[in-house]
Amino acid sequence: MDCTDPSLFTPERLLAFAHGEPDEEIEPHLRVCPPCANSMAAYGTVDRVLRARLYRVECPPSQELGELALDLLTPEAALLARAHLAGCPHCQAEFSALRTDLVTDPLLDLARRPSPFRRLIAHLLPPLGEVTAYTMVRGEASDTVRSYEAEGITVSLTLEPSGSGVRRWNLLGLVLPAGDVIEPPTGITRLSLRERLVGEAPLDELGNLVFSDLAAGLYDLEITLPDSVIALEEVRVGPPEDGVST
């Protein structure tokens, strides 16, 4: 059985919708056209299978990145690892974090018996006008950039829709260091929902964080930096009409 009007939507457009691109026109059509709905679902499933199986398939083991950072790889292995690094943002972020972590003399870490991390509660800054970051699913709502601040460190968060027709979201963030510090911060971020850890992600080389495919809810975000933990409490994920607000 074929689509009643194949001129309406190209396979590319079905694929785009299956991969989460908002498309207000296609959704009503999918409700009445099983062939197109099946095609879209098939694209979506293949997409998820390939994503689950191929993600970082060519990335070297983290240990190899560590040995590269310590200059312990053979010249041939180092060349291969660097060639991969040049095209892989994930390994670049990991390598950058490793180099930062390994730059200090480990004996100094012994001397610096750690003070417990300072825990800073970030506060939400007033919105800077109507800076629309992303239009939400089906144009029902829009989300502005939300900026938080703690001791000069700024965290900006935006939401974007995720998935095909499913009401889930990606949370994107950028952590900017305080004052005249130029280097992006390094650290680990943790996202929790009702005190249950949903995921962890390192800040990338530019200070970005991403949590994908989140259900709506009020989340707590913790950003562990080298000398402090920044807590963002009750970060709203989801459209305003779901009844949750920041």
Place this chain on the structure above:
Amino acid sequence: MAGGLDVRELARSCREETDRYLRGEPFRESFCFELFRRAIVERDDAAWAGIHAQYAGLARIWLKARMDDDEGVNAAFERFWRALDPAKFARFGSLAAVLSYLKMCVHTTVLDHLRTQRQSAMEVDLEAVQTLQARDSVEDVVGDKLDAAELWRRVGETLPHERERRVIYLSYAIGLTPREIQARHGEEFPRMDDIYRIKRTAIDRLRQSAALHDFLTASEPERD
């Protein structure tokens, strides 16, 4: 001098010298270094236990609470143990160099923990799709299949054009959306339409491939 001591004396001297270091006094690193040498080069279990006792606390500091303390520290020490052999150890000229390697093992243990979490999230996502479609168990679809490297090899063989392989690599191995591909690789792929067209062609080719048929079609929904 350190070479003549038994492991118990070495461990005690290492502890005392470390305390001197922490008090800011002159200290000798040779005892701690020798303890490491015996553990790694001579595979001496008692020396290994001495190292663990002396440095597990430091490993915990390096872990920065990014994963369970005991699990992280034990995994890092195991990694350190497995990765080093006498030849590699011979490249370390100081205690600082050995400790840097241990520190690297702690950090890469955390990285692998994060990689595994991310992978698990994708598996759960896939499982959710399967549940929604009331299909076979996810093990039938995902587990029984080719490992990732073998799948990637077959994908490479199935796609005849470099641009198709490149878009599939950027989409799935790197995890970029078409919009991100255009933003980051605009010189190669200046038009979104092209990226979608290439990706769609490649996916259709993969779905039609006999080598990948079982792998991909087992996951697709029933057709009307």
